Amino acid sequence: MKPKLAVWKFASCDGCQLSLLDCEDELLEIAAHVQIAHFLEASSASVCGPYDISLVEGSVTTPLDVERIRQVRADSKQLITIGACATAGGIQALRNFADVDEFRSIVYARPEFIDTLAESTPIAAVVPVDYELRGCPIDRGQLLETLSALLNGRRPRGPLHSVCFECKTRGTTCVLVKGTPCLGPATQAGCGALCPAYGRGCYGCFGPATGAPAHAKKVFNLFNSGAPS
Amino acid sequence: MVLTRKRVLPTAMLDSLSPLIAALRADGYSVIGPTLRDGAIVLAELTSASDLPHGWGVELDAGSYRVRRRDDDAAFGHSSGAQSWKTYLHPAKVPFWTAQKTSDGFTVDVPPPDGIRYAFVGVRPCDLRAIAIQGRVLGSSYAARLESAFIVAVDCTEPGEACFCVTAGGGPACGPGADIQLTETVGPRYLASAQTTIGQAVLDTLPQQPATPAEREQGATAVAQAAERMQRHLPSIDLRDLLSGSRNAARWDEVAQRCLACGNCTMVCPTCFCTSVRDTTDLGGDIAQRWQTWDSCFDLDFSYLHGGPVRTSTSSRYRQWLSHKLGTWHDQFGESGCVGCGRCIVWCPAGIDLTEEVSALAQERQTDHE
Ligand code: SF4
Ligand code: SF4
Ligand code: SF4
Ligand code: SF4
Numbered sequence: 001m002k003p004k005l006a007v008w009k010f011a012s013c014d015g016c017q018l019s020l021l022d023c024e025d026e027l028l029e030i031a032a033h034v035q036i037a038h039f040l041e042a043s044s045a046s047v048c049g050p051y052d053i054s055l056v057e058g059s060v061t062t063p064l065d066v067e068r069i070r071q072v073r074a075d076s077k078q079l080i081t082i083g084a085c086a087t088a089g090g091i092q093a094l095r096n097f098a099d100v101d102e103f104r105s106i107v108y109a110r111p112e113f114i115d116t117l118a119e120s121t122p123i124a125a126v127v128p129v130d131y132e133l134r135g136c137p138i139d140r141g142q143l144l145e146t147l148s149a150l151l152n153g154r155r156p157r158g159p160l161h162s163v164c165f166e167c168k169t170r171g172t173t174c175v176l177v178k179g180t181p182c183l184g185p186a187t188q189a190g191c192g193a194l195c196p197a198y199g200r201g202c203y204g205c206f207g208p209a210t211g212a213p214a215h216a217k218k219v220f221n222l223f224n225s226g227a228p229s
Numbered sequence: 230m231v232l233t234r235k236r237v238l239p240t241a242m243l244d245s246l247s248p249l250i251a252a253l254r255a256d257g258y259s260v261i262g263p264t265l266r267d268g269a270i271v272l273a274e275l276t277s278a279s280d281l282p283h284g285w286g287v288e289l290d291a292g293s294y295r296v297r298r299r300d301d302d303a304a305f306g307h308s309s310g311a312q313s314w315k316t317y318l319h320p321a322k323v324p325f326w327t328a329q330k331t332s333d334g335f336t337v338d339v340p341p342p343d344g345i346r347y348a349f350v351g352v353r354p355c356d357l358r359a360i361a362i363q364g365r366v367l368g369s370s371y372a373a374r375l376e377s378a379f380i381v382a383v384d385c386t387e388p389g390e391a392c393f394c395v396t397a398g399g400g401p402a403c404g405p406g407a408d409i410q411l412t413e414t415v416g417p418r419y420l421a422s423a424q425t426t427i428g429q430a431v432l433d434t435l436p437q438q439p440a441t442p443a444e445r446e447q448g449a450t451a452v453a454q455a456a457e458r459m460q461r462h463l464p465s466i467d468l469r470d471l472l473s474g475s476r477n478a479a480r481w482d483e484v485a486q487r488c489l490a491c492g493n494c495t496m497v498c499p500t501c502f503c504t505s506v507r508d509t510t511d512l513g514g515d516i517a518q519r520w521q522t523w524d525s526c527f528d529l530d531f532s533y534l535h536g537g538p539v540r541t542s543t544s545s546r547y548r549q550w551l552s553h554k555l556g557t558w559h560d561q562f563g564e565s566g567c568v569g570c571g572r573c574i575v576w577c578p579a580g581i582d583l584t585e586e587v588s589a590l591a592q593e594r595q596t597d598h599e
Contacts, residue, residue, distance in 0.1 A: 184491070213485065
């Protein structure tokens, strides 16, 4: 029996799930080693749980989300959160710093129909998570590394250091030192220093580097505003 | 490359470096040297002398790097660049082996050496020292790459704003380690000398005039004046003693308020050598690979021992870096781990200046003793 893989969506844009579909060369190999049991972006056919690996995209923003994620957790041996929304609350966590009732009354004609929580929270704030893949969107190399590690019974390995390591490894000269603001020194590596390689500053979508000092982590107030610092 | 020869004085004057680069390429070398790319002087393969950053200089400060137009055509009128030669001699990512599952076990294949012979053109005196320092630390694969390399070093006639090679035990004149040694003079024209027999063999084939005593004098003066123009200095005290006596200095906490633990200083440092090993598998578990990658004492994972990392605070990680460079490197390898190239100062996003930190430690120690 092949291990069963499920992909779940909460409050998010679908971009991270797309990274899985984006693994064009590896997709057939993935399908050869796992049964894709639930992945609505790829197929409406769905097999019920339990699942060996669940990939969870999106943040928790409604009371219904809370119930759904508890069910997903109960049905899954390994739960991996994918992307800035699932790991840090996403850009929608900017509401955490404001009054959600006020937003609701400004944005919606009939605010009483909107059933939402006051805060957008990472999945880990509601249920225990086994691994998290950061990024907006996630890096497909990290996704493949994590899946192949779990399928082969080894521990996935992700960096705790800054994006700067990746700039230096690939030979990108530092855009910050040349005058462009860059959040890379405080941001967790994983993307391969994509933005600086194209001459722009890192905007921190992988969230605060685990190894970065607290004063450096203060710069995160957009994609990862709900991240624990 | 022979490390022990005495410096040979320049014998020849070259009007251009084109024949040198052409000769090295014809000899089968992959010629690497400085070139202008994305607003910085970087190291890359050179196809001809026109790839050199003729007419470009730099403006450096702690945490700041800008290229600028020079009012001459000098090819080496910029100080140590964004990368060091370890990019080639001690690459950031190296495959160790690949294991392949078979019906009754597995096979392990070690990739053969890539066979690339490098010619490095424009190696600075500080980097010449750094190459030798790494050679004394790293093992046989480094030695093999270095052994097959051809080194064209160039004296510094214009120190960068971040340089402090003189108080780091070197200076702007090339020491041992080069095959051919150059001094760039007005024109630009190049005083050249062969320091090894293979260097001599290459130099002999190049169009040249004999260097006149006046030209030699001019070159020597320019290099000597560069030594006088260093803007940064290490304090002239026993630094090994300072670092070992400063384990509990308050300055470590002060610098930790600014340091981002990003690791840039170690990655740009031409002597930092630390690596980590990581394994990968394919999805089906048929192929496993082991890789060596650059690592740094600023990485939280770097000090991960049984149960967790031992250097969690930024101050402990900064202390490790500075203490290793200037202190415990002596205990391990009998010399300092810093050649004064200034890269860690320029490429630190927080603009932390090693010379300033050392001076502050020295100051703190002196105050404590009074
Ligand atoms: S460009 Fe940004 S991420 Fe890259 S080294 Fe510089 S500060 Fe770090
Ligand atoms: S410690 Fe700094 S100045 Fe010294 S060799 Fe390393 S990068 Fe250059
Ligand atoms: S300073 Fe740090 S990265 Fe550099 S060689 Fe020493 S321990 Fe390694
Ligand atoms: S000293 Fe500068 S370059 Fe080094 S880790 Fe700290 S902030 Fe980064």
